[in-house]
Amino acid sequence: MPKGFAALSQEYGPFCYMRVINQDFVFVNDLDLAREIFENRGAIYSHRPRMVMMQEVIKRDTLLFMNYGSDFARIRKLVATFLNSREAAKYWPAQEVESLKFVLAVQQAPQDALQLTRWTSTSLIIRLLYGIEVRDKDDVLVCLAEDFARITFEATSVGGWLVNYIPILRHFPSWLPGAGFKRWAQHAQTRMDEFALVPYLTAKRNIAAGSIAPCWIVEKLLGASEPLTAQDEHDIRQTATSLYSGGSDTISATISSFILLMLHHPHIQKKAQAEIDSVTGGEWVPGVRDRAQFPYVHCVVQELVRFAPAVPLVAHSLHVDDNVAGYDIPSGAWVMANIWTYTHDATRYPSPEVFAPERFMGGAPQEDPLGFVFGFGRRSCPGALLARASVFLNVVHLLFAFDIVPAKDDAGMEVLPPLEWTDTFVAHPVPFVCDIRERSAGRIRLLEHALDSLQ
Ligand code: HEM
Numbered sequence: 001m002p003k004g005f006a007a008l009s010q011e012y013g014p015f016c017y018m019r020v021i022n023q024d025f026v027f028v029n030d031l032d033l034a035r036e037i038f039e040n041r042g043a044i045y046s047h048r049p050r051m052v053m054m055q056e057v058i059k060r061d062t063l064l065f066m067n068y069g070s071d072f073a074r075i076r077k078l079v080a081t082f083l084n085s086r087e088a089a090k091y092w093p094a095q096e097v098e099s100l101k102f103v104l105a106v107q108q109a110p111q112d113a114l115q116l117t118r119w120t121s122t123s124l125i126i127r128l129l130y131g132i133e134v135r136d137k138d139d140v141l142v143c144l145a146e147d148f149a150r151i152t153f154e155a156t157s158v159g160g161w162l163v164n165y166i167p168i169l170r171h172f173p174s175w176l177p178g179a180g181f182k183r184w185a186q187h188a189q190t191r192m193d194e195f196a197l198v199p200y201l202t203a204k205r206n207i208a209a210g211s212i213a214p215c216w217i218v219e220k221l222l223g224a225s226e227p228l229t230a231q232d233e234h235d236i237r238q239t240a241t242s243l244y245s246g247g248s249d250t251i252s253a254t255i256s257s258f259i260l261l262m263l264h265h266p267h268i269q270k271k272a273q274a275e276i277d278s279v280t281g282g283e284w285v286p287g288v289r290d291r292a293q294f295p296y297v298h299c300v301v302q303e304l305v306r307f308a309p310a311v312p313l314v315a316h317s318l319h320v321d322d323n324v325a326g327y328d329i330p331s332g333a334w335v336m337a338n339i340w341t342y343t344h345d346a347t348r349y350p351s352p353e354v355f356a357p358e359r360f361m362g363g364a365p366q367e368d369p370l371g372f373v374f375g376f377g378r379r380s381c382p383g384a385l386l387a388r389a390s391v392f393l394n395v396v397h398l399l400f401a402f403d404i405v406p407a408k409d410d411a412g413m414e415v416l417p418p419l420e421w422t423d424t425f426v427a428h429p430v431p432f433v434c435d436i437r438e439r440s441a442g443r444i445r446l447l448e449h450a451l452d453s454l455q
Pocket residue numbers: 063064065066125242243244245246247248250251254309310311314315316373374375376377378379380381382383384386387391
Protein backbone atom coordinates (compact mmCIF):
# COMPACT_ATOMS: atom_id res chain seq x y z
CA MET A 1 0.00 0.00 0.00
CA PRO A 2 2.54 2.72 0.95
CA LYS A 3 4.46 2.11 -2.26
CA GLY A 4 1.20 2.40 -4.21
CA PHE A 5 0.40 5.73 -2.63
CA ALA A 6 3.97 6.90 -3.20
CA ALA A 7 3.57 6.09 -6.88
CA LEU A 8 0.46 8.27 -6.90
CA SER A 9 2.53 11.10 -5.49
CA GLN A 10 5.15 10.73 -8.21
CA GLU A 11 2.40 10.96 -10.78
CA TYR A 12 0.29 13.71 -9.24
CA GLY A 13 2.71 15.77 -7.12
CA PRO A 14 2.53 17.15 -3.59
CA PHE A 15 -1.26 16.94 -3.32
CA CYS A 16 -3.40 14.13 -4.59
CA TYR A 17 -7.19 14.15 -4.35
CA MET A 18 -9.61 11.28 -4.83
CA ARG A 19 -13.27 10.68 -4.12
CA VAL A 20 -14.45 7.19 -3.16
CA ILE A 21 -18.26 6.97 -3.28
CA ASN A 22 -19.12 10.14 -1.30
CA GLN A 23 -15.91 10.53 0.66
CA ASP A 24 -13.04 12.96 -0.09
CA PHE A 25 -9.44 11.84 0.37
CA VAL A 26 -6.51 14.22 0.14
CA PHE A 27 -2.99 12.78 0.17
CA VAL A 28 -0.35 15.21 1.34
CA ASN A 29 2.77 13.90 -0.35
CA ASP A 30 5.27 16.58 0.56
CA LEU A 31 6.79 16.94 4.03
CA ASP A 32 6.95 20.78 4.00
CA LEU A 33 3.31 20.90 3.00
CA ALA A 34 2.48 18.38 5.76
CA ARG A 35 4.11 20.67 8.32
CA GLU A 36 2.18 23.65 7.00
CA ILE A 37 -1.10 21.73 7.23
CA PHE A 38 -0.79 19.57 10.35
CA GLU A 39 1.43 21.84 12.44
CA ASN A 40 0.95 25.49 11.40
CA ARG A 41 -2.75 24.91 10.78
CA GLY A 42 -3.06 22.37 13.59
CA ALA A 43 -6.08 24.17 15.08
CA ILE A 44 -8.02 23.11 11.97
CA TYR A 45 -6.40 19.80 11.00
CA SER A 46 -6.29 17.92 14.33
CA HIS A 47 -9.57 16.04 13.95
CA ARG A 48 -9.79 12.41 12.90
CA PRO A 49 -12.00 11.49 9.96
CA ARG A 50 -15.42 10.01 10.60
CA MET A 51 -14.96 6.22 10.58
CA VAL A 52 -18.48 4.95 11.08
CA MET A 53 -17.60 1.28 11.51
CA MET A 54 -14.90 1.96 14.10
CA GLN A 55 -16.39 4.88 16.01
CA GLU A 56 -20.14 4.30 15.78
CA VAL A 57 -20.73 0.60 15.14
CA ILE A 58 -17.91 -0.97 17.18
CA LYS A 59 -17.96 2.15 19.39
CA ARG A 60 -14.23 2.50 20.00
CA ASP A 61 -13.28 5.63 21.87
CA THR A 62 -9.51 5.28 22.18
CA LEU A 63 -7.50 8.46 21.73
CA LEU A 64 -6.43 7.57 18.21
CA PHE A 65 -10.03 7.76 16.99
CA MET A 66 -11.22 10.74 19.04
CA ASN A 67 -12.14 14.02 17.52
CA TYR A 68 -10.29 17.14 18.52
CA GLY A 69 -12.20 18.87 21.32
CA SER A 70 -12.72 18.91 25.07
CA ASP A 71 -12.86 15.08 25.54
CA PHE A 72 -9.67 14.75 23.50
CA ALA A 73 -7.96 17.47 25.57
CA ARG A 74 -8.91 15.71 28.83
CA ILE A 75 -7.56 12.32 27.72
CA ARG A 76 -4.41 13.79 26.18
CA LYS A 77 -3.76 15.56 29.51
CA LEU A 78 -4.07 12.24 31.33
CA VAL A 79 -1.73 10.63 28.78
CA ALA A 80 0.81 13.32 29.63
CA THR A 81 0.79 12.19 33.26
CA PHE A 82 2.11 8.84 31.99
CA LEU A 83 4.39 9.99 29.18
CA ASN A 84 6.26 13.26 29.39
CA SER A 85 9.83 14.30 28.82
CA ARG A 86 10.51 15.02 32.52
CA GLU A 87 9.53 11.49 33.56
CA ALA A 88 10.88 9.50 30.60
CA ALA A 89 13.97 8.34 32.51
CA LYS A 90 11.74 6.87 35.23
CA TYR A 91 10.85 4.04 32.83
CA TRP A 92 14.37 3.22 31.69
CA PRO A 93 15.00 0.42 34.25
CA ALA A 94 11.74 -1.34 33.27
CA GLN A 95 12.58 -0.87 29.60
CA GLU A 96 16.01 -2.39 30.16
CA VAL A 97 14.49 -5.35 32.00
CA GLU A 98 12.00 -6.00 29.19
CA SER A 99 14.66 -5.68 26.49
CA LEU A 100 17.00 -8.09 28.30
CA LYS A 101 14.16 -10.58 28.85
CA PHE A 102 13.36 -10.33 25.15
CA VAL A 103 16.93 -11.00 24.01
CA LEU A 104 17.28 -13.94 26.40
CA ALA A 105 13.99 -15.37 25.14
CA VAL A 106 15.27 -15.05 21.56
CA GLN A 107 18.38 -16.97 22.59
CA GLN A 108 16.13 -19.78 23.88
CA ALA A 109 13.84 -19.82 20.82
CA PRO A 110 15.40 -17.92 17.88
CA GLN A 111 12.74 -19.32 15.54
CA ASP A 112 10.10 -17.36 17.52
CA ALA A 113 11.89 -14.00 17.26
CA LEU A 114 9.06 -12.24 15.41
CA GLN A 115 6.36 -13.33 17.89
CA LEU A 116 8.69 -12.39 20.71
CA THR A 117 8.83 -8.80 19.43
CA ARG A 118 5.06 -8.66 20.07
CA TRP A 119 5.51 -10.14 23.50
CA THR A 120 8.20 -7.69 24.55
CA SER A 121 6.40 -4.54 23.40
CA THR A 122 3.11 -5.64 24.99
CA SER A 123 4.88 -6.75 28.12
CA LEU A 124 6.55 -3.35 28.57
CA ILE A 125 3.43 -1.29 28.18
CA ILE A 126 1.29 -3.63 30.34
CA ARG A 127 3.84 -3.59 33.11
CA LEU A 128 4.15 0.22 33.12
CA LEU A 129 0.41 0.83 32.92
CA TYR A 130 -1.17 -2.00 34.88
CA GLY A 131 1.69 -3.48 36.93
CA ILE A 132 1.05 -6.93 35.40
CA GLU A 133 3.77 -9.29 34.22
CA VAL A 134 3.11 -10.79 30.77
CA ARG A 135 4.80 -14.13 31.11
CA ASP A 136 5.17 -15.43 27.57
CA LYS A 137 4.37 -14.83 23.92
CA ASP A 138 1.09 -16.81 24.17
CA ASP A 139 -0.26 -14.75 27.07
CA VAL A 140 -3.88 -13.65 26.64
CA LEU A 141 -2.80 -9.97 26.72
CA VAL A 142 -0.43 -10.49 23.77
CA CYS A 143 -3.21 -12.23 21.81
CA LEU A 144 -5.65 -9.42 22.64
CA ALA A 145 -3.15 -6.80 21.43
CA GLU A 146 -2.68 -8.72 18.20
CA ASP A 147 -6.44 -8.99 17.69
CA PHE A 148 -6.92 -5.31 18.49
CA ALA A 149 -4.41 -4.38 15.78
CA ARG A 150 -6.07 -6.70 13.24
CA ILE A 151 -9.60 -5.50 14.00
CA THR A 152 -8.49 -1.84 13.87
CA PHE A 153 -7.05 -2.38 10.43
CA GLU A 154 -10.07 -4.29 9.15
CA ALA A 155 -12.57 -1.80 10.60
CA THR A 156 -10.81 1.28 9.22
CA SER A 157 -9.66 0.02 5.83
CA VAL A 158 -10.70 2.41 3.10
CA GLY A 159 -13.37 0.80 0.94
CA GLY A 160 -13.81 -2.02 3.45
CA TRP A 161 -17.35 -1.23 4.66
CA LEU A 162 -20.30 0.38 2.89
CA VAL A 163 -21.52 1.69 6.24
CA ASN A 164 -18.51 4.07 6.26
CA TYR A 165 -20.02 5.79 3.22
CA ILE A 166 -23.74 5.30 3.96
CA PRO A 167 -23.86 5.80 7.75
CA ILE A 168 -27.62 5.19 7.99
CA LEU A 169 -26.90 1.49 7.41
CA ARG A 170 -25.62 1.31 10.99
CA HIS A 171 -29.26 1.29 12.15
CA PHE A 172 -30.04 -1.91 10.19
CA PRO A 173 -30.88 -4.88 12.45
CA SER A 174 -28.18 -7.53 12.29
CA TRP A 175 -30.60 -10.26 11.08
CA LEU A 176 -31.40 -8.42 7.81
CA PRO A 177 -29.81 -9.82 4.64
CA GLY A 178 -26.78 -7.64 3.83
CA ALA A 179 -26.23 -6.73 7.47
CA GLY A 180 -23.38 -9.23 7.88
CA PHE A 181 -21.18 -6.29 8.82
CA LYS A 182 -23.21 -5.96 12.04
CA ARG A 183 -22.47 -9.53 13.03
CA TRP A 184 -18.76 -8.98 12.30
CA ALA A 185 -18.95 -5.80 14.37
CA GLN A 186 -20.55 -7.60 17.33
CA HIS A 187 -17.69 -10.07 17.44
CA ALA A 188 -15.13 -7.26 17.03
CA GLN A 189 -16.77 -5.24 19.80
CA THR A 190 -16.67 -8.17 22.22
CA ARG A 191 -12.99 -8.75 21.53
CA MET A 192 -12.16 -5.06 21.88
CA ASP A 193 -14.09 -4.83 25.15
CA GLU A 194 -11.98 -7.72 26.42
CA PHE A 195 -8.87 -5.84 25.31
CA ALA A 196 -9.93 -2.84 27.40
CA LEU A 197 -11.27 -4.71 30.42
CA VAL A 198 -9.04 -7.75 31.00
CA PRO A 199 -5.90 -5.85 32.09
CA TYR A 200 -7.90 -3.16 33.88
CA LEU A 201 -9.96 -5.58 35.96
CA THR A 202 -6.90 -7.73 36.66
CA ALA A 203 -5.09 -4.64 37.96
CA LYS A 204 -8.08 -3.73 40.14
CA ARG A 205 -8.22 -7.26 41.54
CA ASN A 206 -4.51 -7.09 42.30
CA ILE A 207 -4.98 -3.75 44.04
CA ALA A 208 -7.76 -5.22 46.17
CA ALA A 209 -5.51 -8.19 47.02
CA GLY A 210 -2.64 -5.82 47.87
CA SER A 211 -0.41 -7.56 45.34
CA ILE A 212 0.26 -5.00 42.62
CA ALA A 213 3.57 -3.57 41.45
CA PRO A 214 3.93 0.23 41.22
CA CYS A 215 2.40 1.42 37.94
CA TRP A 216 0.37 4.21 36.36
CA ILE A 217 -3.05 2.73 37.20
CA VAL A 218 -2.13 2.50 40.87
CA GLU A 219 -0.97 6.13 40.86
CA LYS A 220 -4.25 7.22 39.29
CA LEU A 221 -6.66 5.01 41.24
CA LEU A 222 -5.05 5.27 44.66
CA GLY A 223 -3.12 8.53 44.43
CA ALA A 224 -6.07 10.87 43.82
CA SER A 225 -6.58 13.52 46.49
CA GLU A 226 -10.38 13.30 46.12
CA PRO A 227 -12.70 10.31 45.56
CA LEU A 228 -12.86 9.37 41.86
CA THR A 229 -16.09 9.94 39.96
CA ALA A 230 -17.42 7.41 37.44
CA GLN A 231 -16.20 9.79 34.72
CA ASP A 232 -12.70 9.86 36.26
CA GLU A 233 -12.57 6.06 36.26
CA HIS A 234 -13.84 5.92 32.71
CA ASP A 235 -11.13 8.38 31.61
CA ILE A 236 -8.39 6.43 33.38
CA ARG A 237 -9.50 3.20 31.72
CA GLN A 238 -9.82 4.86 28.32
CA THR A 239 -6.37 6.43 28.61
CA ALA A 240 -4.75 3.15 29.59
CA THR A 241 -6.48 1.35 26.69
CA SER A 242 -5.32 4.08 24.29
CA LEU A 243 -1.73 3.66 25.37
CA TYR A 244 -1.86 -0.15 25.39
CA SER A 245 -3.22 -0.13 21.84
CA GLY A 246 -0.80 2.55 20.58
CA GLY A 247 2.30 1.03 22.11
CA SER A 248 2.20 -2.71 21.52
CA ASP A 249 2.07 -3.11 17.74
CA THR A 250 4.34 -0.23 16.67
CA ILE A 251 7.51 -1.14 18.57
CA SER A 252 7.07 -4.78 17.59
CA ALA A 253 6.82 -3.84 13.88
CA THR A 254 9.95 -1.68 14.14
CA ILE A 255 12.05 -4.43 15.74
CA SER A 256 10.82 -7.03 13.25
CA SER A 257 11.82 -4.66 10.43
CA PHE A 258 15.23 -4.25 12.05
CA ILE A 259 15.80 -8.02 12.05
CA LEU A 260 14.80 -8.26 8.38
CA LEU A 261 17.04 -5.34 7.40
CA MET A 262 20.03 -6.79 9.24
CA LEU A 263 19.66 -9.99 7.20
CA HIS A 264 19.96 -7.94 4.05
CA HIS A 265 22.82 -5.75 5.26
CA PRO A 266 25.45 -7.89 7.02
CA HIS A 267 28.16 -5.24 6.59
CA ILE A 268 26.01 -2.69 8.47
CA GLN A 269 25.36 -5.24 11.17
CA LYS A 270 29.12 -5.85 11.51
CA LYS A 271 29.86 -2.11 11.62
CA ALA A 272 27.31 -1.53 14.39
CA GLN A 273 28.64 -4.54 16.31
CA ALA A 274 32.18 -3.19 15.95
CA GLU A 275 31.05 0.09 17.54
CA ILE A 276 29.33 -1.76 20.39
CA ASP A 277 32.38 -3.97 20.94
CA SER A 278 34.83 -1.09 20.90
CA VAL A 279 32.81 0.81 23.53
CA THR A 280 31.93 -2.14 25.79
CA GLY A 281 34.90 -4.44 25.09
CA GLY A 282 32.17 -7.11 25.14
CA GLU A 283 32.29 -6.77 28.92
CA TRP A 284 29.26 -4.72 29.92
CA VAL A 285 25.73 -4.36 28.63
CA PRO A 286 24.63 -0.91 27.41
CA GLY A 287 21.59 0.83 28.88
CA VAL A 288 19.58 3.87 27.80
CA ARG A 289 21.90 6.31 29.60
CA ASP A 290 24.80 5.10 27.42
CA ARG A 291 23.07 6.04 24.15
CA ALA A 292 25.43 8.91 23.30
CA GLN A 293 28.36 6.49 23.17
CA PHE A 294 26.81 4.65 20.20
CA PRO A 295 26.41 7.21 17.40
CA TYR A 296 26.47 4.62 14.62
CA VAL A 297 23.78 2.51 16.32
CA HIS A 298 21.72 5.70 16.53
CA CYS A 299 22.17 6.20 12.76
CA VAL A 300 21.01 2.60 12.22
CA VAL A 301 17.85 3.40 14.21
CA GLN A 302 17.27 6.58 12.18
CA GLU A 303 17.71 4.66 8.93
CA LEU A 304 15.45 1.88 10.23
CA VAL A 305 12.52 4.23 10.84
CA ARG A 306 13.20 6.03 7.55
CA PHE A 307 13.37 2.89 5.46
CA ALA A 308 10.44 1.13 7.16
CA PRO A 309 8.26 3.61 9.08
CA ALA A 310 5.95 1.55 11.30
CA VAL A 311 3.01 3.87 10.58
CA PRO A 312 3.35 4.75 6.90
CA LEU A 313 0.09 6.64 6.49
CA VAL A 314 -1.85 8.75 9.00
CA ALA A 315 -5.33 10.26 8.65
CA HIS A 316 -6.31 13.66 10.05
CA SER A 317 -9.43 15.63 9.19
CA LEU A 318 -10.97 19.12 9.37
CA HIS A 319 -14.41 20.50 10.18
CA VAL A 320 -14.32 23.64 7.99
CA ASP A 321 -13.47 24.15 4.32
CA ASP A 322 -9.90 25.30 3.79
CA ASN A 323 -7.57 26.30 0.99
CA VAL A 324 -3.88 25.38 0.99
CA ALA A 325 -1.49 26.55 -1.73
CA GLY A 326 -4.43 27.16 -4.04
CA TYR A 327 -6.04 23.75 -3.41
CA ASP A 328 -9.50 23.56 -1.85
CA ILE A 329 -9.77 21.02 0.98
CA PRO A 330 -13.40 20.28 1.86
CA SER A 331 -14.65 19.94 5.42
CA GLY A 332 -14.78 16.27 6.47
CA ALA A 333 -12.06 15.13 4.04
CA TRP A 334 -9.60 12.47 5.09
CA VAL A 335 -6.33 14.38 4.95
CA MET A 336 -3.57 11.81 4.81
CA ALA A 337 -0.01 12.40 5.95
CA ASN A 338 1.78 10.09 3.52
CA ILE A 339 4.74 9.42 5.83
CA TRP A 340 6.20 6.65 3.67
CA THR A 341 6.51 9.11 0.81
CA TYR A 342 8.35 11.64 3.00
CA THR A 343 10.88 9.04 4.10
CA HIS A 344 11.39 7.95 0.48
CA ASP A 345 11.58 11.43 -1.05
CA ALA A 346 14.72 11.36 -3.22
CA THR A 347 15.20 15.13 -2.89
CA ARG A 348 15.52 14.75 0.88
CA TYR A 349 17.05 11.26 0.96
CA PRO A 350 19.07 10.56 -2.19
CA SER A 351 18.83 6.90 -3.29
CA PRO A 352 15.99 6.33 -0.82
CA GLU A 353 15.75 2.62 -1.67
CA VAL A 354 19.30 2.09 -0.33
CA PHE A 355 19.58 1.28 3.40
CA ALA A 356 22.48 3.51 4.45
CA PRO A 357 22.81 4.70 8.07
CA GLU A 358 25.82 6.77 6.90
CA ARG A 359 23.38 9.31 5.41
CA PHE A 360 22.92 10.65 8.95
CA MET A 361 26.64 11.00 9.69
CA GLY A 362 29.24 13.62 8.90
CA GLY A 363 29.06 17.39 8.61
CA ALA A 364 25.93 17.49 6.45
CA PRO A 365 23.61 14.75 7.72
CA GLN A 366 20.28 14.24 6.01
CA GLU A 367 17.13 15.24 7.89
CA ASP A 368 16.39 13.20 11.01
CA PRO A 369 13.24 11.13 10.27
CA LEU A 370 12.64 10.68 14.01
CA GLY A 371 11.33 14.25 13.80
CA PHE A 372 8.27 13.24 11.74
CA VAL A 373 7.70 9.46 11.72
CA PHE A 374 5.76 9.94 14.96
CA GLY A 375 3.27 12.21 13.24
CA PHE A 376 2.42 15.85 13.48
CA GLY A 377 1.31 18.70 15.69
CA ARG A 378 -1.35 18.22 18.32
CA ARG A 379 -1.95 14.58 17.31
CA SER A 380 1.72 13.56 17.24
CA CYS A 381 2.55 10.30 19.01
CA PRO A 382 2.69 10.72 22.79
CA GLY A 383 4.74 7.50 23.06
CA ALA A 384 7.68 8.73 20.96
CA LEU A 385 10.23 9.05 23.77
CA LEU A 386 9.32 5.69 25.24
CA ALA A 387 9.48 4.10 21.78
CA ARG A 388 12.85 5.66 20.95
CA ALA A 389 14.42 4.32 24.14
CA SER A 390 12.98 0.81 23.67
CA VAL A 391 13.96 0.57 20.01
CA PHE A 392 17.52 1.63 20.89
CA LEU A 393 17.69 -0.98 23.68
CA ASN A 394 16.31 -3.82 21.57
CA VAL A 395 18.68 -2.98 18.71
CA VAL A 396 21.80 -2.60 20.84
CA HIS A 397 21.06 -5.72 22.92
CA LEU A 398 20.32 -7.86 19.84
CA LEU A 399 23.54 -6.75 18.17
CA PHE A 400 25.53 -7.21 21.37
CA ALA A 401 24.33 -10.80 21.70
CA PHE A 402 23.73 -12.18 18.23
CA ASP A 403 24.62 -12.46 14.59
CA ILE A 404 21.43 -12.26 12.55
CA VAL A 405 21.97 -14.38 9.44
CA PRO A 406 19.85 -15.98 6.71
CA ALA A 407 18.35 -19.41 7.42
CA LYS A 408 19.39 -22.29 5.15
CA ASP A 409 17.04 -24.45 3.10
CA ASP A 410 17.17 -28.26 2.90
CA ALA A 411 19.88 -28.04 0.24
CA GLY A 412 22.02 -25.89 2.54
CA MET A 413 21.45 -22.73 0.50
CA GLU A 414 20.92 -19.42 2.28
CA VAL A 415 17.37 -18.08 1.98
CA LEU A 416 17.12 -14.30 1.94
CA PRO A 417 13.50 -13.29 2.59
CA PRO A 418 12.08 -10.52 0.42
CA LEU A 419 11.94 -6.92 1.68
CA GLU A 420 8.15 -6.86 1.90
CA TRP A 421 5.81 -5.28 4.40
CA THR A 422 2.12 -5.83 5.15
CA ASP A 423 -0.28 -3.13 3.99
CA THR A 424 -1.84 -2.84 7.44
CA PHE A 425 -2.21 0.37 9.47
CA VAL A 426 0.97 -0.63 11.32
CA ALA A 427 3.31 -2.11 8.70
CA HIS A 428 5.06 -5.33 9.76
CA PRO A 429 7.47 -7.24 7.57
CA VAL A 430 5.73 -10.14 5.83
CA PRO A 431 6.56 -13.08 8.18
CA PHE A 432 9.98 -14.56 7.43
CA VAL A 433 12.46 -17.00 8.89
CA CYS A 434 16.07 -16.31 9.77
CA ASP A 435 18.85 -17.70 11.91
CA ILE A 436 19.86 -15.85 15.08
CA ARG A 437 23.17 -17.12 16.48
CA GLU A 438 24.79 -16.34 19.79
CA ARG A 439 28.04 -14.43 19.39
CA SER A 440 29.40 -16.05 22.57
CA ALA A 441 28.16 -17.78 25.70
CA GLY A 442 29.95 -15.13 27.75
CA ARG A 443 27.77 -12.38 26.30
CA ILE A 444 24.59 -14.27 27.23
CA ARG A 445 25.88 -14.63 30.78
CA LEU A 446 26.49 -10.87 30.88
CA LEU A 447 22.89 -10.24 29.78
CA GLU A 448 21.61 -12.62 32.47
CA HIS A 449 23.73 -10.90 35.05
CA ALA A 450 22.52 -7.45 33.91
CA LEU A 451 18.92 -8.67 34.20
CA ASP A 452 19.49 -10.10 37.69
CA SER A 453 20.98 -6.84 38.86
CA LEU A 454 17.94 -4.88 37.60
CA GLN A 455 15.24 -7.12 39.09
C1 HEM B 1 8.11 3.01 16.88
C2 HEM B 1 7.05 3.22 17.60
C3 HEM B 1 5.92 4.16 17.27
C4 HEM B 1 5.62 4.82 16.10
C5 HEM B 1 6.37 4.79 14.78
C6 HEM B 1 4.41 5.58 16.35
C7 HEM B 1 3.81 6.40 15.42
C8 HEM B 1 2.62 7.09 15.62
C9 HEM B 1 1.98 7.93 14.65
C10 HEM B 1 2.49 8.22 13.25
C11 HEM B 1 0.84 8.39 15.21
C12 HEM B 1 -0.21 9.31 14.56
C13 HEM B 1 0.23 10.75 14.71
C14 HEM B 1 -0.63 11.74 13.94
O1 HEM B 1 -1.84 11.54 13.85
O2 HEM B 1 -0.10 12.73 13.42
C15 HEM B 1 0.75 7.85 16.56
C16 HEM B 1 -0.29 8.10 17.44
C17 HEM B 1 -0.36 7.57 18.70
N1 HEM B 1 0.59 6.80 19.33
FE1 HEM B 1 2.35 6.17 18.54
N2 HEM B 1 4.00 5.35 17.63
C18 HEM B 1 4.89 4.51 18.24
C19 HEM B 1 4.87 4.07 19.55
C20 HEM B 1 3.91 4.40 20.48
C21 HEM B 1 3.92 4.02 21.88
C22 HEM B 1 5.06 3.22 22.54
C23 HEM B 1 2.76 4.48 22.43
C24 HEM B 1 2.25 4.37 23.85
C25 HEM B 1 2.97 4.09 24.88
C26 HEM B 1 2.02 5.17 21.40
C27 HEM B 1 0.79 5.76 21.56
C28 HEM B 1 0.13 6.49 20.59
C29 HEM B 1 -1.19 7.08 20.78
C30 HEM B 1 -2.06 6.98 22.04
C31 HEM B 1 -1.49 7.76 19.59
C32 HEM B 1 -2.77 8.56 19.29
C33 HEM B 1 -2.50 10.05 19.53
C34 HEM B 1 -3.69 10.93 19.14
O3 HEM B 1 -4.50 10.53 18.33
O4 HEM B 1 -3.75 12.07 19.65
N3 HEM B 1 2.75 5.11 20.23
N4 HEM B 1 1.86 7.07 16.78
